[in-house]
Amino acid sequence: MNTYQLLDSGNRQKLEQVGPYKIIRPAPQAIWEPFNPSLWNDIDSEFVKEKGEKGSWKPRKNPEGVKRKKLGTGLPENWFVDSPSGLQFKVEPNDYGNIGIFPEHWIYSNELNNLLPKKSKVLNVFTYTGSNCLDLVKSGHLVTVVDSAKTAISGYTFNLGLNKLSRQGQRLVLEDAIKFLDREIRRESKYDCVMIDAPSYGRGTKKEVFDIDESLIKLFQNAKRLAKKDGIVIFTLHSPRYTQAALKQSLEQIFEGKNINIQELMLEAESKSYLTSGTFVQIQ
Numbered sequence: 593m594n595t596y597q598l599l600d601s602g603n604r605q606k607l608e609q610v611g612p613y614k615i616i617r618p619a620p621q622a623i624w625e626p627f628n629p630s631l632w633n634d635i636d637s638e639f640v641k642e643k644g645e646k647g648s649w650k651p652r653k654n655p656e657g658v659k660r661k662k663l664g665t666g667l668p669e670n671w672f673v674d675s676p677s678g679l680q681f682k683v684e685p686n687d688y689g690n691i692g693i694f695p696e697h698w699i700y701s702n703e704l705n706n707l708l709p710k711k712s713k714v715l716n717v718f719t720y721t722g723s724n725c726l727d728l729v730k731s732g733h734l735v736t737v738v739d740s741a742k743t744a745i746s747g748y749t750f751n752l753g754l755n756k757l758s759r760q761g762q763r764l765v766l767e768d769a770i771k772f773l774d775r776e777i778r779r780e781s782k783y784d785c786v787m788i789d790a791p792s793y794g795r796g797t798k799k800e801v802f803d804i805d806e807s808l809i810k811l812f813q814n815a816k817r818l819a820k821k822d823g824i825v826i827f828t829l830h831s832p833r834y835t836q837a838a839l840k841q842s843l844e845q846i847f848e849g850k851n852i853n854i855q856e857l858m859l860e861a862e863s864k865s866y867l868t869s870g871t872f873v874q875i876q
């Protein structure tokens with residue numbers, strides 16, 4: 593078993609099967625009771641927040657027989673999973689509870705791929721390790737990725753290699769997102785697709801502060817400027833503050849006359865329940 597599956601959620605946690613490992617992570621949006629309590633056993637590791645967003649992985653069962661490099665977490669340092677489209681991704685749990693993949697992007701990636709004309713020029717800002725764009729690279733699109741973390745760009749490069757995807761025509765940019773977007777606008781660059789998966793908070797390469805509350809409208813405006821007339825703009829947001837109605841009203845003002853499709857990114861669990869994992873916006 594080398595795939596990802598959300599198993600269940602509840603008590604503000606989510607239970608996930610990530611390849612051979614069963615893990616628990618915080619999920620503040622899961623305000624209900626678990627839907628299938630019988631699934632919550634035989635767990636390898638649980639991520640527990642300790643200081644702000646930082647925390648540690650606690651082994652939940654005797655990890656005997658599990659090859660572990662990171663002693664004490666109940667998990668190996670890294671391993672691999674296959675996405676639904678058959679791409680391989682490296683899984684690498686970190687001290688913030690991230691694991692190297694964001695499976696909610698796999699909900700829409702196939703549909704987006706089919707919408708884009710061949711060899712589309714795609715800009716993907718806040719790329720991390722590329723859960724939301726490796727499918728596009730595989731289909732031959734020319735993808736520019738932007739992230740301020742060396743670990744993100746090296747993880748992305750690793751995933752390209754893992755899937756034998758050529759770097760030809762791809763651009764990997766290690767830079768502050770806001771600065772890069774401003775420069776691209778000055779250069780009058782245009783893209784068939786602009787994808788922005790904004791975190792709530794982040795840091796640029798020179799420690800510039802990124803705060804979604806300050807930058808969201810500017811991101812919308814810059815995405816509009818960088819997209820071709822008939823281009824597609826995709827935003828994925830993870831801040832619960834921005835309700836669908838608020839986003840719609842603001843986006844209708846900025847992208848006047850365009851089709852704006854706003855949906856929740858819902859991961860279906862094995863327990864047949866759903867867990868919302870952010871908001872998906874498609875503008876065309």
Ligand SMILES: C[S@@+](CC[C@H](N)C(=O)[O-])C[C@H]1O[C@@H](n2cnc3c(N)ncnc32)[C@H](O)[C@@H]1O
Binds near residue numbers: 744793
């Ligand atoms: C939620 S992750 C993006 C997930 C990714 N799109 C995916 O599909 O897996 C947020 C990313 O934003 C990056 N980031 C945070 N602040 C940034 C900034 N000011 N400029 C560029 N990247 C930034 C982080 O390094 C991190 O990789």
